[in-house]
Amino acid sequence: MNRLAVRELALLAGLVVMVGLIQAWLGTAYTLRMLVEASCYAILALGLGIQWGYGGLFNVGVVGFVALGGFASVLLSYPVNEDFLNSGSAAELARVGLYAVLGIAVVFAISRLHRLGVPRGLCTAATIAAAAAVYLVVTTALDPVAGEIEANAGFVGGLGLPAWTGWLAGGALAGLVAWPIGRICLGLRSDYLAIATLGIAEIIKAFLKNADWLTRGTLTVSPLPWPVPTPDEVGFVWARAGYLCLTAAMVVAIYVLLERAYRAPWGRMMRAIRDNEVSAAAMGKDVNRRRLEIFVLGSILIGIGGAALVSFVRIFDPAGFLPLNYTFLVWVMVILGGSGNNLGAIVGALLVYIIWTLSEPAALLLFDALRDLGDAWFGWDAPSDLQSRALQMRVFVIGLTITLVLRFAPRGVLPERAPRHEQVGPR
Amino acid sequence: MNELVFFVNKVLVAGTVIGSIYALGAVGVTLVFGILRFAHFAHGDLMTAGAFAALAGAAGLHALGVSTPLPIGFVALPLAMIATALLAMGLDRTFYRPLRERGARPIVLVMASIGVTLMLQGLVRLFAGTAPRSFFTGERKDIFHIALPFDLADRPIIVTEPQVLLVLLTAAAVVALHYFLTRSRLGKAMRATSDNADLARVSGIDTELVARTTWIIAGGLAAAGGTMLSLDVTLKPDLSFSLLLPIFAAAIVGGVGQPYGAIAGGFLVGFAETLSVFNWSVLLRVLAPVLPETVEIPTKLAFVPPEYKIVVPFFILVVVLVWRPTGIFRGRVL
Numbered sequence: 001m002n003r004l005a006v007r008e009l010a011l012l013a014g015l016v017v018m019v020g021l022i023q024a025w026l027g028t029a030y031t032l033r034m035l036v037e038a039s040c041y042a043i044l045a046l047g048l049g050i051q052w053g054y055g056g057l058f059n060v061g062v063v064g065f066v067a068l069g070g071f072a073s074v075l076l077s078y079p080v081n082e083d084f085l086n087s088g089s090a091a092e093l094a095r096v097g098l099y100a101v102l103g104i105a106v107v108f109a110i111s112r113l114h115r116l117g118v119p120r121g122l123c124t125a126a127t128i129a130a131a132a133a134v135y136l137v138v139t140t141a142l143d144p145v146a147g148e149i150e151a152n153a154g155f156v157g158g159l160g161l162p163a164w165t166g167w168l169a170g171g172a173l174a175g176l177v178a179w180p181i182g183r184i185c186l187g188l189r190s191d192y193l194a195i196a197t198l199g200i201a202e203i204i205k206a207f208l209k210n211a212d213w214l215t216r217g218t219l220t221v222s223p224l225p226w227p228v229p230t231p232d233e234v235g236f237v238w239a240r241a242g243y244l245c246l247t248a249a250m251v252v253a254i255y256v257l258l259e260r261a262y263r264a265p266w267g268r269m270m271r272a273i274r275d276n277e278v279s280a281a282a283m284g285k286d287v288n289r290r291r292l293e294i295f296v297l298g299s300i301l302i303g304i305g306g307a308a309l310v311s312f313v314r315i316f317d318p319a320g321f322l323p324l325n326y327t328f329l330v331w332v333m334v335i336l337g338g339s340g341n342n343l344g345a346i347v348g349a350l351l352v353y354i355i356w357t358l359s360e361p362a363a364l365l366l367f368d369a370l371r372d373l374g375d376a377w378f379g380w381d382a383p384s385d386l387q388s389r390a391l392q393m394r395v396f397v398i399g400l401t402i403t404l405v406l407r408f409a410p411r412g413v414l415p416e417r418a419p420r421h422e423q424v425g426p427r
Numbered sequence: 428m429n430e431l432v433f434f435v436n437k438v439l440v441a442g443t444v445i446g447s448i449y450a451l452g453a454v455g456v457t458l459v460f461g462i463l464r465f466a467h468f469a470h471g472d473l474m475t476a477g478a479f480a481a482l483a484g485a486a487g488l489h490a491l492g493v494s495t496p497l498p499i500g501f502v503a504l505p506l507a508m509i510a511t512a513l514l515a516m517g518l519d520r521t522f523y524r525p526l527r528e529r530g531a532r533p534i535v536l537v538m539a540s541i542g543v544t545l546m547l548q549g550l551v552r553l554f555a556g557t558a559p560r561s562f563f564t565g566e567r568k569d570i571f572h573i574a575l576p577f578d579l580a581d582r583p584i585i586v587t588e589p590q591v592l593l594v595l596l597t598a599a600a601v602v603a604l605h606y607f608l609t610r611s612r613l614g615k616a617m618r619a620t621s622d623n624a625d626l627a628r629v630s631g632i633d634t635e636l637v638a639r640t641t642w643i644i645a646g647g648l649a650a651a652g653g654t655m656l657s658l659d660v661t662l663k664p665d666l667s668f669s670l671l672l673p674i675f676a677a678a679i680v681g682g683v684g685q686p687y688g689a690i691a692g693g694f695l696v697g698f699a700e701t702l703s704v705f706n707w708s709v710l711l712r713v714l715a716p717v718l719p720e721t722v723e724i725p726t727k728l729a730f731v732p733p734e735y736k737i738v739v740p741f742f743i744l745v746v747v748l749v750w751r752p753t754g755i756f757r758g759r760v761l
Binding site: 056058060135136140143184185188189190191192194195196198199200202203206207209210323324328331335383385388389390392393394395396397398399400401402403406407410 | 460465466468522525526531532533534535537538539541542543544545546547548549550552553556557558668669671672675679725727728730732734735737738740741744745748749752
């Protein structure tokens with residue numbers, strides 16, 4: 001047994017003891033909730049972990065893909081909104097959709113005109129003009145329809161399909177959004193990918209928050225359906241236990257598949273590209289295509305994990321997607337757990353999430369104590385928003401953790417273990 | 428003509444103001460990107476921190492009983508610039524330089540800068556609270572109404588004192604930067620390091636001195652941009668994330684490592700934002716008597732609703748990355 005295996009076992013044992021203590025202290029229902037959320041974060045961490053650990057890609061838009069996953073769940077599995085279907089708006093919306101599809105077809109056709117001998121420059125100019133015109137027509141047609149839907153039906157509602165279809169659609173939607181971003185940015189250095197993912201996350205958030213006709217915006221949508229019996233049917237403990245079984249099974253399945261991929265020729269090629277791009281390219285590997293693969297795959301996992309996470313909370317609140325709670329927390333999990341090590345990502349997710357949930361009451365307690373001390377000793381008049389400020393302490397700690405880990409333990413708690421292949425045949 | 432005045436107020440004035448802010452930020456980003464070779468994500472928070480330093484300085488001056496004809500936040504600006512330059516140097520020394528010396532990959536520095544972003548954000552909100560603040564609590568903001576001399580327009584062009592100061596400050600910063608980079612020894616060394624760091628080092632250029640200077644310039648300009656933006660509107664602690672994308676877009680449009688490109692890019696992004704949220708039907712309405720009856724002018728005709736303004740810099744960024752990743756001024760693609 002080597003030292004790393006000992007460390008893995010020790011960490012797992014420590015986690016089990018920690019969970020046991022929390023169970024004794026705060027009760028079973030609370031512990032189960034924490035574990036379900038932690039396992040959803042583990043899926044996010046696995047998705048981000050392969051992007052960073054296998055591909056060396058820096059994705060700062062996790063929160064956007066999580067929001068997309070949640071949105072897909074709402075759209076597919078939320079009950080059908082009868083008001084919307086029975087009003088005339090549904091047909092109107094379909095008409096606008098038809099306009100959009102037709103417009104995109106026209107723009108695409110114009111962009112292909114150069115094959116018929118039209119000069120390139122003219123073709124590009126015509127494409128841009130057509131795209132702008134289509135965009136203006138579609139948005140002006142959509143505006144009144146959206147207003148009508150908001151006034152008469154609230155929002156479009158869902159399709160009423162089973163919850164798991166929403167999760168899969170969440171993954172698909174996240175992958176669909178990731179693909180063009182990857183296509184544009186992966187040929188350049190990863191800094192550009194970081195900037196672009198940051199931007200796309202902000203745009204997704206702005207869209208979900210302001211498209212009231214589609215998502216109810218700040219009014220939030222609830223309750224989202226579960227793929228397992230809900231607390232209303234079987235009580236908190238059993239419902240959460242069922243959900244935990246599902247998410248834990250997903251984590252295990254994803255972990256096993258990723259480990260297989262890592263040891264397979266595909267994983268070896270990914271590591272070769274990550275470690276030495278030039279020599280991998282010289283060996284005939286299509287670097288950008290492989291990177292695009294890993295970026296889309298990771299984003300799909302993040303979308304599925306996001307759908308599971310949002311469904312568990314049962315409220316889809318577009319204003320609640322803060323980069324800190326998703327993007328940066330998941331980043332801490334990945335780099336603390338050990339980049340390139342999937343078990344590290346899972347352990348990091350559980351460990352960091354447990355500490356994160358406990359840090360909220362801890363920060364409030366600390367600052368209350370500080371206020372009392374300051375008041376008693378110096379007559380300090382604490383600001384009235386001390387509670388909301390106290391929670392900002394956690395932002396600072398997350399940032400400090402990232403910088404410290406990068407500087408002093410860049411390989412994380414469980415470093416990557418490249419599989420050794422036995423030498424076959426004579427040297 | 429009133430419509431034209433409306434256009435000037437909504438597009439020309441607003442675009443110049445926001446463009447200057449973006450330019451001040453983008454110069455720092457492009458210098459760091461070009462010389463230290465990583466995308467510095469903490470720049471937005473450097474701007475916020477600079478604005479809070481100016482706020483603290485203004486409060487201090489106010490307590491001392493200083494009263495000036497200029498806004499007191501503007502008078503405190505030099506102090507804030509020095510403080511932020513020191514902060515930037517300190518951040519480099521504690522967080523970025525050790526990684527650089529270890530030979531870490533550039534992307535690790537980007538991650539470290541995100542860690543620094545969160546730390547700055549946490550500290551600013553811990554000490555200053557989460558509510559927006561105004562510089563103009565003890566004094567009045569001067570607003571100039573410029574009435575036009577001819578009779579066609581009865582609406583005045585409106586500019587505020589901070590806006591005038593901002594434009595003057597940006598112009599002064601651009602001129603000073605130009606002379607520094609082209610005439611001084613250190614400025615030439617900076618340009619050399621930006622062009623080819625290894626060659627600069629073997630030619631005997633002290634690259635650590637160059638790095639320090641870069642941080643001083645970037646920090647000072649960031650403080651100026653942040654303070655002037657807060658003087659123009661209000662000081663919001665969550666300023667940084669909304670500033671980050673336009674600033675990066677400006678730096679990349681202008682060409683990474685090209686300070687003049689960053690200034691041009693800043694104005695380009697600023698004007699693109701104001702032009703695309705502008706309600707064009709105001710101008711089209713003038714044409715109504717000329718147009719045939721059948722053409723109906725919609726009451727609202729903007730390219731992007733104001734709540735989706737963030738799409739504009741992103742769109743510019745994508746277009747540049749697709750068509751010309753070197754930027755307008757032929758910068759580098761790292």
